[in-house]
Amino acid sequence: MAAIQRRKFDTLIIGAGGGGLRAALKLSDADASVAVVSKVFPTRSHTVAAQGGMNAALANVLPDNWHWHMFDTIKGSDYLGDQDAIEYMCRAAPKAVYELEHFGVPFSRLDNGKIYQRPFGGQSQNFGGDQAARTCAAADRTGHAILHSLYQQNIRARTHFFDEYFSVDLLKNDEGHVLGALIFNIHDGQPIIIEAKTTLLATGGAGQLYRTTTNAMINTGDGLGMALRAGVPLQDMEFFQFHPTGIAGRGMLITEGARGEGGYLVNGDGERLMERYAPKAKDLASRDVVSRAIATEIREGRGCGPNKDYVMLKLDHLGEAVIQKRLPGIRQTCMTFLGIDPAEAAIPVFPTAHYTMGGIPTNRNGQVVMPVKDTPEEVIEGLYAAGECACVSVHGANRLGGNSLLDILVFGRAAANHIIDYLKENRYHRSMDEASVNKAMARFQRWDKKAEDGGESVSALRDELKAVMEQHCGVFRNDEVLKEGVQKIEQLAERLKEATIGDHSDTFNTARVEALELENLMACGLATMHSACARRESRGAHSRIDYPERDDKNWMRHSLYSFESGLDYKPVRTKPVSVDSFPPKPRVY
Numbered sequence: 001m002a003a004i005q006r007r008k009f010d011t012l013i014i015g016a017g018g019g020g021l022r023a024a025l026k027l028s029d030a031d032a033s034v035a036v037v038s039k040v041f042p043t044r045s046h047t048v049a050a051q052g053g054m055n056a057a058l059a060n061v062l063p064d065n066w067h068w069h070m071f072d073t074i075k076g077s078d079y080l081g082d083q084d085a086i087e088y089m090c091r092a093a094p095k096a097v098y099e100l101e102h103f104g105v106p107f108s109r110l111d112n113g114k115i116y117q118r119p120f121g122g123q124s125q126n127f128g129g130d131q132a133a134r135t136c137a138a139a140d141r142t143g144h145a146i147l148h149s150l151y152q153q154n155i156r157a158r159t160h161f162f163d164e165y166f167s168v169d170l171l172k173n174d175e176g177h178v179l180g181a182l183i184f185n186i187h188d189g190q191p192i193i194i195e196a197k198t199t200l201l202a203t204g205g206a207g208q209l210y211r212t213t214t215n216a217m218i219n220t221g222d223g224l225g226m227a228l229r230a231g232v233p234l235q236d237m238e239f240f241q242f243h244p245t246g247i248a249g250r251g252m253l254i255t256e257g258a259r260g261e262g263g264y265l266v267n268g269d270g271e272r273l274m275e276r277y278a279p280k281a282k283d284l285a286s287r288d289v290v291s292r293a294i295a296t297e298i299r300e301g302r303g304c305g306p307n308k309d310y311v312m313l314k315l316d317h318l319g320e321a322v323i324q325k326r327l328p329g330i331r332q333t334c335m336t337f338l339g340i341d342p343a344e345a346a347i348p349v350f351p352t353a354h355y356t357m358g359g360i361p362t363n364r365n366g367q368v369v370m371p372v373k374d375t376p377e378e379v380i381e382g383l384y385a386a387g388e389c390a391c392v393s394v395h396g397a398n399r400l401g402g403n404s405l406l407d408i409l410v411f412g413r414a415a416a417n418h419i420i421d422y423l424k425e426n427r428y429h430r431s432m433d434e435a436s437v438n439k440a441m442a443r444f445q446r447w448d449k450k451a452e453d454g455g456e457s458v459s460a461l462r463d464e465l466k467a468v469m470e471q472h473c474g475v476f477r478n479d480e481v482l483k484e485g486v487q488k489i490e491q492l493a494e495r496l497k498e499a500t501i502g503d504h505s506d507t508f509n510t511a512r513v514e515a516l517e518l519e520n521l522m523a524c525g526l527a528t529m530h531s532a533c534a535r536r537e538s539r540g541a542h543s544r545i546d547y548p549e550r551d552d553k554n555w556m557r558h559s560l561y562s563f564e565s566g567l568d569y570k571p572v573r574t575k576p577v578s579v580d581s582f583p584p585k586p587r588v589y
């Protein structure tokens with residue numbers, strides 16, 4: 001075989017969503033040589049789909065401050081979020097918004113010219129008081145505006161892009177330093193070794209684990225799979241967010257901003273259902289609360305439609321002008337996919353898989369950390385993670401709407417700042433362990449095996465995995481259903497070892513990509529199901545019918561799942577940096 005091409009950079013960033021591009025911009029502006037690898041053209045990364053906006057206590061519409069934002073985020077996380085990281089994020093939020101404004105993001109405006117802010121779920125003034133309005137939006141196309149601005153800024157800063165290249169696995173030396181990755185060109189299948197002094201994983205979430213999802217086909221948890229195979233455990237994977245308002249049966253998102261603008265949910269009896277579950281916050285309660293409320297209404301026979309299997313989101317009372325000004329994208333989505341104009345009729349909605357709260361454990365600098373028994377955590381030299389694939393952990397057991405765009409920008413930037421310092425101390429490339437290259441190449445070449453060699457098809461296994469996740473790890477869970485889920489997913493993982501892909505003589509290696517993605521999804525599925533089965537309490541998005549209460553005494557700790565040692569746990573960081581802790585309280589909205 002011809003020698004594999006090698007390229008050298010100071011930093012390799014895998015992922016060109018908001019997290020990866022924010023980091024890349026900071027590094028390129030600091031004159032580091034930066035390679036950004038993305039399996040899709042950068043502006044097709046999933047950040048482009050973010051609708052409702054980004055949280056920051058600017059106080060442009062109602063009184064606000066970062067400390068209230070911090071309280072809401074900790075309460076929203078059901079007290080599983082790390083309070084030092086949450087403090088850092090909420091303090092940094094206004095600056096992150098103003099930076100974006102200066103990069104060219106066309107935020108919606110108030111009549112006085114300030115940035116428009118809408119109310120979102122779980123937001124309050126004065127530590128649990130009246131509703132706040134904290135979410136900065138560019139109509140309902142905020143992610144689109146952010147991603148395009150960041151991409152243009154990276155072009156200006158001369159970031160080097162590897163567009164439509166797929167990253168297979170991380171590469172290391174025998175001391176455990178991460179030194180780059182094996183990638184391949186999806187167009188012609190040619191592998192390339194990227195040697196880098198630092199590597200940042202910014203590969204987004206794993207929403208494709210579920211059949212009905214708001215996530216794009218590309219969200220297959222690739223960074224999480226790469227981390228697990230490199231020996232890094234995944235943290236808090238049992239916490240998967242179901243968004244209350246996916247279009248029923250189809251999954252496309254109707255942003256929480258729709259309820260922020262005054263929309264509300266009604267059941268089959270025409271009642272405003274959230275009054276029963278969250279008397280104060282109503283439709284703007286936290287997402288886990290609203291999703292459970294909808295699932296309960298349907299389970300108790302108060303759903304809508306012939307099969308009573310969804311509820312309705314009403315916006316028509318807002319009037320066409322408001323909908324067209326503030327929610328033009330979701331209006332278009334409803335007209336295209338449902339033939340319904342929300343200015344005239346209600347939208348059928350159902351809780352839909354949306355966001356991966358768990359991920360690769362990092363500290364506030366984006367450094368990937370490993371748990372070490374009874375001692376402080378150790379960092380993995382040269383490896384960073386930011387964005388939805390990371391777990392820093394600011395979302396804990398339940399993410400607040402508008403906090404993910406904030407997370408990816410704040411921690412993308414923080415990781416870049418740390419990398420800049422690291423590069424000053426680590427000026428030369430270390431030599432790579434060839435065994436690590438061979439291992440990654442073996443995984444890449446394993447999918448040369450064709451259908452005619454026998455074995456099950458990858459696409460059929462992928463459908464089965466999604467069905468198992470949906471049936472055994474959904475909004476409500478119990479021991480019996482989860483244990484069965486663990487068994488089924490273990491069997492699927494075994495069967496995948498013998499699977500084959502169809503004819504991959506296709507020009508674009510799509511079948512090979514799908515197979516590699518399924519391996520990553522399977523890794524995420526194993527971590528999610530095992531972690532969920534073990535956690536015997538209800539907290540945030542993890543709702544156990546057999547253990548309905550939160551159990552702070554035994555379970556206020558992060559789970560860690562690895563291939564090598566199965567499940568382990570580590571404490572929540574309850575001490576912020578400069579303010580008092582928020583101790584756990586009953587969570588009512």
Ligand SMILES: Cc1cc2nc3c(=O)[nH]c(=O)nc-3n(C[C@H](O)[C@H](O)[C@H](O)COP(=O)(O)OP(=O)(O)OC[C@H]3O[C@@H](n4cnc5c(N)ncnc54)[C@H](O)[C@@H]3O)c2cc1C
Nearest residue numbers: 015016017019039047050051052053167204387388404405
């Ligand atoms: C429909 C929708 C609406 C949302 N709206 C909001 C909102 O209004 N506010 C909010 O705060 N959050 C929102 N979110 C969540 C938020 O958009 C995401 O969490 C966030 O954008 C993720 O950004 P990221 O940079 O981590 O990853 P992504 O934007 O998902 O980018 C991942 C990148 O990794 C690359 N990649 C992945 N695997 C590989 C591989 N193997 N090789 C090479 N490249 C790879 C991809 O090509 C891509 O470039 C929404 C989510 C959805 C699904």
